[in-house]
Each structure stands twice: as structure tokens, then as C-alpha cells.
Amino acid sequence: MAEQIHLTKSDRLHVWWRSTFLQGSWNYERMQNGGWAYTLVPALKKLYKTKEDRSAALKRHLEFFNTHPYLASPVIGVTLALEEERANGAPIDDVTIQGVKVGMMGPLAGVGDPVFWYTVRPILGALAATMAISGNILGPIIFFVVWNLIRMLFLWYTQEFGYRAGSRIADDMSGSLLGDVTKGASILGMFILGALVERWVSVKWTPVVSNIKQQAGTYIDWNKLPSGAKGIQKALEQQQAGLSLTHYKQTTLQSNLDSLIPGLTGLLITFLCMWLLKKKVSPIVIILGLFVVGILCRVANIM
Amino acid sequence: MSLNFIQIILVLIVAFFAGMEGILDEFEFHQPVIACTLIGLVTGTLGPCLVLGGQLQLIAMGWANIGAAVAPDAALASVASAIILVLGGKGQEGVSAAIGLAIPLAVAGLLLTTLVRTITTGVVHIMDKAAEEGSFAKIDLWQYIAICLQGLRIAIPAGLILAVGAGPVKAMLDAMPAWLTGGLTVGGGMVVAVGYAMVINMMATREVWPFFAIGFVLGTVSEITLIGLGAIGLSLAMIYLALSKVGGGSSSNGSGNGGSGDPVGDIIDNY
Numbered sequence: 001m002a003e004q005i006h007l008t009k010s011d012r013l014h015v016w017w018r019s020t021f022l023q024g025s026w027n028y029e030r031m032q033n034g035g036w037a038y039t040l041v042p043a044l045k046k047l048y049k050t051k052e053d054r055s056a057a058l059k060r061h062l063e064f065f066n067t068h069p070y071l072a073s074p075v076i077g078v079t080l081a082l083e084e085e086r087a088n089g090a091p092i093d094d095v096t097i098q099g100v101k102v103g104m105m106g107p108l109a110g111v112g113d114p115v116f117w118y119t120v121r122p123i124l125g126a127l128a129a130t131m132a133i134s135g136n137i138l139g140p141i142i143f144f145v146v147w148n149l150i151r152m153l154f155l156w157y158t159q160e161f162g163y164r165a166g167s168r169i170a171d172d173m174s175g176s177l178l179g180d181v182t183k184g185a186s187i188l189g190m191f192i193l194g195a196l197v198e199r200w201v202s203v204k205w206t207p208v209v210s211n212i213k214q215q216a217g218t219y220i221d222w223n224k225l226p227s228g229a230k231g232i233q234k235a236l237e238q239q240q241a242g243l244s245l246t247h248y249k250q251t252t253l254q255s256n257l258d259s260l261i262p263g264l265t266g267l268l269i270t271f272l273c274m275w276l277l278k279k280k281v282s283p284i285v286i287i288l289g290l291f292v293v294g295i296l297c298r299v300a301n302i303m
Numbered sequence: 304m305s306l307n308f309i310q311i312i313l314v315l316i317v318a319f320f321a322g323m324e325g326i327l328d329e330f331e332f333h334q335p336v337i338a339c340t341l342i343g344l345v346t347g348t349l350g351p352c353l354v355l356g357g358q359l360q361l362i363a364m365g366w367a368n369i370g371a372a373v374a375p376d377a378a379l380a381s382v383a384s385a386i387i388l389v390l391g392g393k394g395q396e397g398v399s400a401a402i403g404l405a406i407p408l409a410v411a412g413l414l415l416t417t418l419v420r421t422i423t424t425g426v427v428h429i430m431d432k433a434a435e436e437g438s439f440a441k442i443d444l445w446q447y448i449a450i451c452l453q454g455l456r457i458a459i460p461a462g463l464i465l466a467v468g469a470g471p472v473k474a475m476l477d478a479m480p481a482w483l484t485g486g487l488t489v490g491g492g493m494v495v496a497v498g499y500a501m502v503i504n505m506m507a508t509r510e511v512w513p514f515f516a517i518g519f520v521l522g523t524v525s526e527i528t529l530i531g532l533g534a535i536g537l538s539l540a541m542i543y544l545a546l547s548k549v550g551g552g553s554s555s556n557g558s559g560n561g562g563s564g565d566p567v568g569d570i571i572d573n574y
Contacts, residue, residue, distance in 0.1 A: 021450060022327075024453070058442065118506055127533075147331050151329060183510075190507065196518075273501075274504050283375065284410050294490025
């Protein structure tokens with residue numbers, strides 16, 4: 001090797017952009033392999049000039065690969081470093097490269113799923129959904145901008161980290177940092193989930209437990225109000241003073257439950273779903289089942 | 304309401320992007336809160352679609368592509384239900400019926416996803432041949448074709464619903480009796496739990512359950528916004544991680560705190 005070939009920042013940026021399409025040709029045989037080869041094309045093009053070299057490089061990168069799409073970035077970085085060394089004459093064979101890829105993809109997928117799919121997305125999603133339901137267009141905008149900002153920065157910096165760390169990354173990543181991130185994410189995730197279950201699993205029991213006639217003077221006596229706008233004003237004043245709107249004090253099953261533990265029914269349904277999922281019942285079946293239960297309860301007039 | 308030509312094209316483009324993202328999982332165009340909003344935007348019915356997107360987002364919370372498993376298809380569910388909502392022309396009142404339709408659509412979408420992922424197996428075999436020739440251009444080309452297949456996966460069903468037109472869709476929605484739409488609303492309140500249950504099953508360990516309980520209790524305080532809850536949760540996680548390192552040493556990991564295993568006792572002893 002007369003002169004050393006190096007991947008420039010622009011090469012790495014091209015790879016970074018292409019890694020966005022990693023899952024595009026996801027298939028049941030070798031999963032992300034097509035996208036992986038596609039992602040590395042700018043680097044391989046630069047490093048290998050002969051047809052034989054290019055063919056061999058593409059073949060070794062069309063091997064099986066699958067991890068979390070974002071956590072693929074550090075693996076891409078390491079692979080870039082290894083390929084660069086190899087093109088410059090270092091004795092790195094196909095087995096080493098494939099070994100690094102496979103060795104890293106498992107543990108990294110284990111980090112990506114809880115952190116991105118089960119912590120960041122649900123939290124951002126819930127925030128955006130809350131705003132959207134109240135008609136606030138900022139909800140989806142915030143979701144889109146914040147998510148993509150986090151994602152793009154994450155992809156770039158982990159890829160660069162992998163590139164610099166080269167083959168040492170596998171050791172680094174298995175250290176305490178990875179464990180901390182995973183544990184921290186699951187703590188935050190569980191905490192938020194607790195709040196979301198309370199707020200968003202909405203079940204209202206409609207059966208009326210009691211209907212007590214109130215004493216005179218504790219409710220607004222609509223017949224005694226002055227007519228017209230004056231009456232409305234008077235009624236509003238009385239309501240603000242704490243008078244009840246109706247003759248009867250109605251207590252529903254829901255208000256009884258709320259004074260005990262608000263959101264209890266939702267919590268129980270969540271536990272039931274967890275149990276069913278552990279029994280390998282398909283989520284689709286559970287979802288359709290809950291709709292059936294909902295319809296039955298509505299017909300029976302208890303929800 | 305019926306859509307004009309430009310609106311139909313725009314809806315199809317949104318559907319195409321949602322389909323691509325359903326597999327790429329990068330820009331998140333397929334998330335209901337984005338996809339429904341975009342359809343609302345291009346059809347001029349932003350308000351109701353925004354609400355639909357928000358409610359579907361809560362249901363789709365735990366739907367994630369993990370490993371080789373495919374989640375219920377948020378892309379088809381959001382795009383198709385938003386189109387039905389728009390064509391139905393009922394505005395916000397149509398939202399719960401549209402959500403009721405979204406769930407079976409998510410299941411149908413699952414079949415389409417499986418189909419496309421199987422077809423793509425053929426695509427990577429063509430890539431193998433391209434690799435044999437050392438042709439980068441062909442690798443690129445077939446990667447783009449595979450992505451487009453995923454886009455069409457949503458765009459074609461969306462086109463079909465548009466082709467059927469507003470009339471039949473509206474008739475179908477009108478034919479739904481009140482007990483059905485009411486029941487779907489009740490069911491919709493409960494199905495959110497399935498997504499949460501999936502996530503909890505994934506993350507729960509004995510160690511993190513107390514944080515769920517704290518979250519549940521604080522959730523009842525409606526004055527605390529989600530951002531506030533996020534800040535509390537993040538702080539708790541950082542405090543926990545920091546404390547579990549203090550005095551723990553490398554030998555005791557399980558219970559977090561080291562020493563005698565009784566931190567309160569240690570403090571009392573120190574006095």
C-alpha cells in the first residue's frame with residue numbers, strides 16, 4: 001500500500017444519512033442486511049477500487065444483521081474503522097468484521113428498545129397526544145421536531161464514537177455506562193407509565209349507588225329565580241357559593257371508587273392485559289376483546 | 304365531503320411516507336399524531352384529525368417493531384381512519400367511530416407488512432447478484448425499490464378507500480347504531496391499557512416497580528403536567544443510580560445500597 005486511504009468527514013456524513021434507510025429492505029431471511037450494505041456504499045466505494053474487492057466487500061456486508069435501527073450507528077462506526085484498516089492493509093478478515101457486527105448487535109438492541117421505543121417515544125407521544133386532543137397543533141410539531149433532533153444527533157455522535165473507538169467499542173459499551181442508561185430509562189419509563197395508566201386508561205362506571213333528596217337551601221331552587229338574564233346571574237352566584245344544581249345528591253359507583261383509589265379500574269385492566277400477554281394471548285385479540293367488552297357494558301348500561 | 308384532485312394526490316403522498324416510515328422507524332411519519340394531522344392538514348380538516356391522531360397515539364403507545372416481530376400497523380390505522388373521518392364529514396363526532404375502525408385496519412396492516420417483508424426477501428437475493436457484479440448502483444436501486452414497496456403498502460389501500468368515495472363511507476358510518484359507537488368509545492378508553500401492558504411487561508423488574516407506584520399516585524394530581532412528571536421521573540432515576548453506587552462497591556448490586564444492607568440503620572449507627 002503506497003498511500004493510506006482515509007474516510008473523510010463528508011464520507012461519514014453520507015453514511016450517516018444513508019443509515020436513516022437501514023430498515024428499508026427489511027426481510028425475513030437476513031433482516032437488515034440490504035440496508036446495511038446500502039448504508040456502507042459511500043465508504044466501500046472510496047476504499048475499494050477493483051471489481052473483485054468491491055464484490056467481496058458487498059458480499060460480506062450482505063450477511064445477516066439486525067439490531068435496533070438507531071443503535072446500529074455505533075456498529076456502523078466501528079465497521080467503518082475496521083474496513084478502513086483493512087483497505088490499508090491490516091490483517092482483518094471477514095470473520096472478524098462479521099464477529100464484531102454480531103457481537104454488538106444483540107446487547108445494543110437490548111438498550112435501544114427500552115430507551116427509544118419504550119421510554120422516549122411513549123413520553124413524547126403522550127405529551128403530543130395530550131396537546132393534540134385539546135386541539136393544539138403544537139403537539140405533533142413538538143413530537144416531530146424533538147424526536148428527530150434526538151435521533152439525528154444520536155445517530156451521528158454514536159457513529160462517530162464507534163468510528164473513533166474502533167474495535168475497542170464492544171468492550172467499552174459492555175461496561176457500566178450501558179447498564180446505567182438501561183436502568184435509568186426503565187426507572188423513568190415505569191414512573192411515567194404509572195402516571196399514564198392513571199390518567200389515560202379511562203373507565204367510567206355509570207351505575208348510580210344512591211340518590212338522596214337534599215335539604216332545602218343546599219340546592220338551587222330554579223322555580224324561585226328571577227326571570228331572564230338576572231336569573232342566570234343569580235343561579236351562577238348560587239352555584240359558586242357551593243349550592244348543588246339538582247334536588248338530589250347522586251352518588252355513582254365511579255365517585256365511590258374515586259374516593260378510594262382514582263384510576264383503580266384502569267390499573268386492574270392494565271394488570272389483566274399484562275397477565276394475558278404473558279399467557280401469550282395476542283395483543284390484537286386483547287384489543288378486540290376489550291372493544292367487545294366495551295360494547296357489552298354500554299348495552300348493559302353499566303359504563 | 305369529497306376531495307379535489309390535488310387533495311387526493313397529497314393524501315396519497317402522506318400515505319406513501321407513512322408506509323415508508325412504518326418500516327424505517329426514523330422520522331416517525333407513521334405515528335398517528337403525525338400521520339392523522341398531516342392528512343387533516345392537506346384535506347382542510349385539521350381540527351378533527353388532530354384529535355383523532357392524539358387519541359390513536361395513546362392507543363398505539365406500545366406498538367413497536369421489536370426484533371423480527373411486527374407491531375400492529377400504526378401507519379395503516381392512522382392513515383385509513385383519518386381518510387374515513389374526513390370523507391365521513393362528521394367532524395369531531397366521527398372520531399370515536401374512526402378509532403373503532405382503526406383497530407381492525409391495524410390488524411389488516413399487519414398482514415400487508417408481513418407480505419411486503421416476504422417479497423423483500425426476493426429483493427435481497429437480487430442484491431446478492433448485484434454484489435457478485437460489484438455494482439453499487441444496483442444495490443442502491445433495489446434498496447429504493449424495497450422502500451417504495453413499503454410506501455405502496457399504505458398508499459394503495461388509501462387510494463382504494465378514496466376510490467370508494469365519500470358516499471359509501473358515510474353510509475357505513477351512519478349505519479352504525481348508537482350502542483356501537485358508544486361501546487367503541489368505552490372500549491377505546493380501555494384498549495390504551497394493552498399498549499401500556501406491553502411496555503410494562505418489557506421493562507418491569509422487582510427493582511423498578513416502586514417507581515410505577517409513585518408515578519401512579521402522582522398521576523392523580525392533575526396539576527402536574529406530563530413535563531413536570533418527566534422531570535420528577537428523571538430526577539428519581541438519577542438519584543437512584545447515584546445512590547446505588549454510593550457505598551455499594553462492586554460486590555453488592557442487587558439491593559442497591561451496600562454496607563450492612565440497612566441504610567437507615569447505618570445512619571443511626573453513625574450518630
